[in-house]
Amino acid sequence: MKRILVTGGDGQLGMSLKQKIKEKPIAESTFVFTDVQELDIMDEMFVKTYFFSNKFDYVINCAAYTAVDRAESDQQIAEKLNAEAVKYLAKASAAQKATFIQISTDYVFSGNESTPRKEDDPVGPLGVYGKTKLSGEKFALEYNPKTYILRTAWLYSPFGNNFVKTMLKLFKEREEVNVINDQLGSPTNALDLADAILTIVQNDIQAYGVYHYSNEGECTWYQFAEEIKKLSRSAIKIEPIPTSGYPTPAERPKYSLLDKTKIKTTFGVSVPDWKESLKSIL
Template sequence: MKILVTGASGQLGSEIKELSVNYTDDTFIFVDRGEMALDDLTQVLSVIENANPDLIISGGAYTAVDKAESEVELVDIINHQAVATMAEWAKQNNRKLIHISTDYVFQGTSSTPLKETEPTNPINIYGLTKQKGEDAIISSDADAIIIRTAWVYSSYGANFVKTMIRLMTDREEISVIGDQIGSPTYAHDLAQVILKIVHSDRWVKGIYHFSNEGEISWYDFAVAIRELKNLDCNIKPITSAEYPTAAKRPSYSLLDKTKIKQTFGVAVPEWKQSLSNMLEKI
């Protein structure tokens, strides 16, 4: 199988690349903005046509959530129009697509884990463009799987876990938001799930949710990082209102993973075990 992976140097792309060595029967083509700039739709189509993959894993995206509020056109090209281009090519050429989306497509006002059928209603530009990307895939009728995920971190790239370790090492006290609820996703776990689905005998197109098991706040996440790293830093929980950002964040975005578990027999690791695994790796 020939697999084209976008966002090759991102957290997820790097984890897929690390795992790809286990799939010797496959040919992986990893592209990043140097080889396939997602804001150049002509290049996107040209690279896909030249690669002619059996499957596209669409992991690349514009993810600077606050900056997105002031770069609306650019974000739309990358998160919506480039995805539409991939979906249309997949449909026309009878190929498969796995696209990574986000909990940010939701309003964030629920109090129960979000199922795939929950109405979307993004509260920021990033979420809106990701929703439009999803809509483009669905309207194309491509043979596609959309996986929504949340709070992604990895041993690769910049992320919340690494930032917390740096801040807690440098400072005696930090403040972390305690009123946004969800569950983190270790990108290594997500990469394993994607490759399991790719090589499964079962392929059921549609939308799925994946994050690690558990329900925590960013504050809880920071406390666990401190414990596992044996750091000596006071962590103060604050409200979202006390830490204003350019883009609003969902206050509740815990994803219900029942569908992906039942459809593909996926085992979802508990968040703290995955955090421990990542910290051991770095």
């Protein structure tokens, strides 16, 4: 019987994992979902005590500080949750010889490229969020040899706050919205990412290291918004604007496409097209 801990259980990826396990239970596996109330991963002594009382075969860390702009002025907390807490979990899971799965981001890259990023391409985060997530990756790999890093991008789901839910809300409230049209990426349905994580757990082939997962295809935020508009049959007018027309505290990568070859060939993970995935949610 495999025991699997999921931290950040109330976030959009944690909730997506709950949904997937409900739909397709994994034989001989017990999942334990925690959030800050049950397990404060920023408290090292709390983590040690929790792991002393509970034994796991897998630890999936879905907890993160994801408020990209706020991280610029809230660096200490972002560092604590995205890096230090990852170190605590990596150490605690390694002590139990448990496999550690850490979720990371396209923000570890500068976004100045023009071809999909491979796992071993040079990193160069632009802001605090990307830097702290990259530190988390390094801690995970350093403190637990049985680690998978899963980088993803443009995550959305039926849960939590995300671009799709924001757009649907604005479509009801406004007659026109401005959306950035010069950042390129691939929207990722968190339910698909949850599927990929569960495939790794089920396969159990011990091919540790860094992997990329996002949905297939590419678009700008403006094209993403247009597709949401089409599928939700909204009459709103969407105006494309450049990044310079919407200044934010944190600089965004202009190019966020990830190469998924490694995860597909290693685990046989299927990667749906972003439009099909969006349709399945809406």
